[in-house]
Amino acid sequence: xxxxxxxxxxxxxxxxxxxxxxxxxxxxxxxxxxxxxxxxxxxxxxxxxxxxxxxxxxxxxxxxxxxxxxxxxxxxxxxxxxxxxxxxxxxxxxxxxxxxxxxxxxxxxxxxxxxxxxxxxxxxxxxxxxxxxxxxxxxxxxxxxxxxxxxxxxxxxxxxxxxxxxxxxxxxxxxxxxxxxxxxxxxxxxxxxxxxxxxxxxxxxxxxxxxxxxxxxxxxxxxxxxxxxxxxxxxxxxxxxxxxxxxxxxxxxxxxxxxxxxxxxxxxxxxxxxxxxxxxxxxxxxxxxx
Amino acid sequence: xxxxxxxxxxxxxxxxxxxxxxxxxxxxxxxxxxxxxxxxxxxxxxxxxxxxxxxxxxxxxxxxxxxxxxxxxxxxxxxxxxxxxxxxxxxxxxxxxxxxxxxxxxxxxxxxxxxxxxxxxxxxxxxxxxxxxxxxxxxxxxxxxxxxxxxxxxxxxxxxxxxxxxxxxxxxxxxxxxxxxxxxxxxxxxxxxxxxxxxxxxxxxxxxxxxxxxxxxxxxxxxxxxxxxxxxxxxxxxxxxxxxxxxxxxxxx
Numbered sequence: 001x002x003x004x005x006x007x008x009x010x011x012x013x014x015x016x017x018x019x020x021x022x023x024x025x026x027x028x029x030x031x032x033x034x035x036x037x038x039x040x041x042x043x044x045x046x047x048x049x050x051x052x053x054x055x056x057x058x059x060x061x062x063x064x065x066x067x068x069x070x071x072x073x074x075x076x077x078x079x080x081x082x083x084x085x086x087x088x089x090x091x092x093x094x095x096x097x098x099x100x101x102x103x104x105x106x107x108x109x110x111x112x113x114x115x116x117x118x119x120x121x122x123x124x125x126x127x128x129x130x131x132x133x134x135x136x137x138x139x140x141x142x143x144x145x146x147x148x149x150x151x152x153x154x155x156x157x158x159x160x161x162x163x164x165x166x167x168x169x170x171x172x173x174x175x176x177x178x179x180x181x182x183x184x185x186x187x188x189x190x191x192x193x194x195x196x197x198x199x200x201x202x203x204x205x206x207x208x209x210x211x212x213x214x215x216x217x218x219x220x221x222x223x224x225x226x227x228x229x230x231x232x233x234x235x236x237x238x239x240x241x242x243x244x245x246x247x248x249x250x251x252x253x254x255x256x257x258x259x260x261x262x263x264x265x266x267x268x269x270x271x272x273x274x275x276x277x278x279x280x281x282x283x284x285x286x287x288x289x290x
Numbered sequence: 291x292x293x294x295x296x297x298x299x300x301x302x303x304x305x306x307x308x309x310x311x312x313x314x315x316x317x318x319x320x321x322x323x324x325x326x327x328x329x330x331x332x333x334x335x336x337x338x339x340x341x342x343x344x345x346x347x348x349x350x351x352x353x354x355x356x357x358x359x360x361x362x363x364x365x366x367x368x369x370x371x372x373x374x375x376x377x378x379x380x381x382x383x384x385x386x387x388x389x390x391x392x393x394x395x396x397x398x399x400x401x402x403x404x405x406x407x408x409x410x411x412x413x414x415x416x417x418x419x420x421x422x423x424x425x426x427x428x429x430x431x432x433x434x435x436x437x438x439x440x441x442x443x444x445x446x447x448x449x450x451x452x453x454x455x456x457x458x459x460x461x462x463x464x465x466x467x468x469x470x471x472x473x474x475x476x477x478x479x480x481x482x483x484x485x486x487x488x489x490x491x492x493x494x495x496x497x498x499x500x501x502x503x504x505x506x507x508x509x510x511x512x513x514x515x516x517x518x519x520x521x522x523x524x525x526x527x528x529x530x531x532x533x534x535x536x537x538x539x540x541x542x543x
Contacts, residue, residue, distance in 0.1 A: 001413075059407015059427025066404055067385035073293050076410055077385035130379065130490050131416045188489055189416075191354075195368060196484045196498055197308075201358035206365065209318070209350035212342040216418045219409065282487070283418035286352055286370065 003276035006056040014050025018115040019152025025112025040094040079121035086114035119148040133183035170241040205288025221284040225277030240267025298396035301468035303495035310461035313367030317453035321349040324452035334425035372419035372432035373494035380411035
């Protein structure tokens with residue numbers, strides 16, 4: 001799959017933003033006043049910035065509001081509705097804390113649940129697709145949710161939770177990669193089933209329908225990134241989990257905290273790039289590719 | 291509404307004969323021509339005369355080689371367009387309701403005024419049947435020539451999809467696959483029509499007819515006895531003429 005920068009920025013930033021909103025929402029003693037303003041400003045900047053970025057890959061961004069209508073059947077629509085509800089709840093919750101010093105506990109809990117649900121809907125957009133066997137697994141929501149919770153804990157300064165959740169997210173990521181590498185071959189879909197000619201012999205693509213790459217080839221067959229995939233996985237793993245955990249285990253300092261946060265963000269972005277770049281869409285089979 | 295209908299009144303679709311297709315791409319061109327000038331946004335081209343030309347097409351023809359365990363390989367030309375699946379994953383993923391499946395005839399269509407060009411329907415389609423038009427930013431797909439098949443301004447023989455009308459080999463057939471007595475259903479029945487990627491659970495309406503096995507060079511042809519060489523020596527009048535001409539001076543050929 002083509003790793004569109006707008007989608008990678010979206011899923012990296014909004015995942016972290018909604019993760020931070022979750023922790024702020026369930027906080028029994030949330031920050032108030034200026035401290036609250038800073039936390040919520042970061043969370044909203046990440047969540048909203050990510051959402052805005054995702055509209056850049058639309059052919060018609062001005063019609064994006066229409067995407068709120070099909071929540072009964074479409075995970076993408078549910079994501080939009082859930083994101084707006086979460087941001088509304090958490091917005092009112094934040095105003096109460098910043099300006100009125102009021103802690104609206106129930107509203108915070110509802111907003112936290114909606115924030116987490118938004119991350120879940122994002123993951124289901126990918127996990128629902130039979131056409132990308134690497135994504136079609138309950139491990140995909142586990143991956144997105146664990147990343148979001150860990151990143152949110154890290155941003156909100158919850159050291160112990162952050163370490164625990166980073167370890168859990170690391171395990172999810174490791175298993176997800178292991179499973180992903182055999183997902184296409186395990187799915188049973190190959191050029192034989194794609195053409196229905198597999199029982200007659202070995203099917204080989206002899207001539208493409210067109211001489212230059214088209215939309216399908218550009219969107220679904222991205223093989224450049226796979227050359228360095230193993231190296232990038234190690235880099236992503238080190239940046240997302242190992243370095244932040246080391247920083248958190250050392251005696252606290254603001255410099256280490258900032259290193260941990262930026263390392264984590266860079267690592268998640270790398271992991272998300274691989275999420276798309278390594279994913280094989282079955283349309284590639286028709287072109288004799290994977 | 292992006293929910294799929296539980297049942298459609300008719301199930302219009304194509305039956306594509308892989309035995310007959312010669313891979314001429316005429317269906318591709320006629321499709322592009324008709325659908326650029328009619329329903330919805332035109333099918334744009336990018337750099338049509340430059341390097342790496344690309345464009346939006348609703349129908350593409352692949353070519354495959356099938357190598358059996360023993361014997362010669364077989365070439366199969368393979369046209370591919372929207373299969374108008376009964377369980378169309380492209381419809382249910384659409385966030386705006388722009389993609390829908392019609393109750394009256396089962397055709398899967400895109401309402402281009404509501405399409406935001408997110409591309410998710412193309413991601414959900416295992417067949418590569420949808421292409422995002424690079425100029426218009428909306429999703430394009432086969433309409434089964436919905437603007438031909440019900441168009442009473444056209445002569446009767448033209449009220450079929452453009453690709454079917456054009457195919458010079460008669461490799462494409464159009465009809466109601468929910469009617470067991472229709473020509474297309476009979477073809478599927480008699481020739482063993484099959485689905486593409488049945489494991490995806492999409493329940494495609496379009497069916498493909500398998501290529502027939504190749505003749506063997508060792509087989510005795512039915513026509514062989516009729517191709518026996520004609521008599522070496524002419525008889526009757528021609529024999530007399532042959533002899534008479536031989537006797538004339540002037541040499542032989």
